[in-house]
Amino acid sequence: MLVLVSLAAPGRAQPQDPEEGPAPALEPEASPSPSTSTSPSTSTSPSPSPSPSTSTSTSTSTSTSTTPTPTPSPSPTPSLLLERGRRVYQEHCAPCHGLAGDGNGSAARWLKPRPRDFTRGLYKLRSTPNGALPSDDDLLAVVNRGMPGSSMPAWEDELGVADRRAVVDYIKSFSPRFARALAPPPVALEEAPTPAVPLAEGALWYQQLGCGNCHGPRGRGNGRALATLRDDWGRHIGAADLSGRLRSGAGAQAVYRVLMTGMNGTPMPSYADGALTEHEADLAPAVRKRLVARRLWAVARYVVSLRRARGGLDWLLRDTPGRAGP
Ligand code: HEC
Numbered sequence: 001m002l003v004l005v006s007l008a009a010p011g012r013a014q015p016q017d018p019e020e021g022p023a024p025a026l027e028p029e030a031s032p033s034p035s036t037s038t039s040p041s042t043s044t045s046p047s048p049s050p051s052p053s054t055s056t057s058t059s060t061s062t063s064t065s066t067t068p069t070p071t072p073s074p075s076p077t078p079s080l081l082l083e084r085g086r087r088v089y090q091e092h093c094a095p096c097h098g099l100a101g102d103g104n105g106s107a108a109r110w111l112k113p114r115p116r117d118f119t120r121g122l123y124k125l126r127s128t129p130n131g132a133l134p135s136d137d138d139l140l141a142v143v144n145r146g147m148p149g150s151s152m153p154a155w156e157d158e159l160g161v162a163d164r165r166a167v168v169d170y171i172k173s174f175s176p177r178f179a180r181a182l183a184p185p186p187v188a189l190e191e192a193p194t195p196a197v198p199l200a201e202g203a204l205w206y207q208q209l210g211c212g213n214c215h216g217p218r219g220r221g222n223g224r225a226l227a228t229l230r231d232d233w234g235r236h237i238g239a240a241d242l243s244g245r246l247r248s249g250a251g252a253q254a255v256y257r258v259l260m261t262g263m264n265g266t267p268m269p270s271y272a273d274g275a276l277t278e279h280e281a282d283l284a285p286a287v288r289k290r291l292v293a294r295r296l297w298a299v300a301r302y303v304v305s306l307r308r309a310r311g312g313l314d315w316l317l318r319d320t321p322g323r324a325g326p
């Protein structure tokens with residue numbers, strides 16, 4: 001079992017200690033994952049190649065100690081904004097996420113997945129590298145659209161844009177990580193290769209990269225490692241049913257982004273550095289980048305096809321009782 005889980009090592013977000021406290025991980029939010037990809041059970045081992053992209057991205061926040069600027073708060077009137085955000089939060093968000101932002105609102109115990117605990121700054125849907133803080137726009141996008149398949153509602157039609165921005169600012173105040181560092185720039189996403197990579201190639205890489213260990217051979221969220229999966233709060237977490245509705249969005253582009261960024265706080269790793277075999281790690285950076293993009297786009301297309309396949313053949317393909325959703 002441990003062997004299976006270690007496949008997630010390529011890019012698991014790093015703040016895994018149960019109590020984050022004044023975490024030691026200071027600036028390199030996007031620190032390249034610990035190279036512990038030890039025991040791959042597939043022939044092409046996802047190798048933790050040295051990633052040139054993650055090292056530079058945080059340089060903005062490292063130098064501030066010498067300058068007199070007090071905090072990285074970008075807002076000219078932070079207190080007014082925070083006050084507005086607090087009001088919105090207490091009315092609309094606290095019943096689930098809790099007054100203290102710890103995910104323990106009065107409704108929380110009936111919800112699965114649980115409402116997010118904001119105090120650790122771990123967010124699933126981001127444009128930023130694995131392990132990094134989300135950008136304000138990332139948070140706003142989730143608040144706007146919600147997380148379909150969970151109880152997290154969409155707020156775009158419920159709240160005005162100023163209220164939504166204010167509440168985003170407010171939930172950041174629950175975690176000290178946002179005061180210490182700025183979100184790094186988004187990961188560079190490549191265009192989909194044209195012509196599109198054949199689905200069979202995506203199916204192959206789905207298997208080679210070990211997706212099936214967690215998500216199951218046909219993406220139903222029923223892989224062999226399922227029972228061992230825990231989130232960073234120590235709770236059991238389901239591997240998403242990839243043939244259902246995805247919280248990250250519909251379409252291959254959304255899946256490709258998840259594969260590049262991983263989902264912080266969960267066992268879902270990033271494959272930005274994990275989609276190459278060991279000997280491919282020596283190739284020129286541009287070649288590596290192209291290979292990674294081709295493979296991850298191929299897998300992404302394949303994942304999208306799982307949902308279509310389910311439509312007509314559901315009863316034929318049923319390989320486990322019950323739905324192992326998140
Ligand atoms: C009915 C309960 C409920 C309410 C009300 C609610 N949320 Fe959530 N929220 C959730 C749940 C459940 C999750 C976790 C979903 C998951 O992890 O898949 C979540 C997750 C989130 C996330 C994390 C997104 C990520 O990428 O990880 C943010 C941000 C968020 N909520 C903001 C808000 C804000 C702001 C409000 C109020 C305007 C709000 N929520 C109201 C249930 C709720």
Ligand code: HEC
Nearest residue numbers: 008209210211214238239240246247248255266267268326
């Ligand atoms: C170590 C286990 C593990 C491996 C390996 C893994 N995943 Fe995941 N993945 C998860 C978990 C757990 C979640 C759900 C997190 C949650 O519920 O929030 C997830 C979430 C996802 C999502 C987002 C689902 C949504 O609702 O938006 C996609 C897409 C995805 N995985 C695809 C893949 C693909 C493709 C691979 C292989 C390249 C892969 N995963 C490998 C555990 C894994």
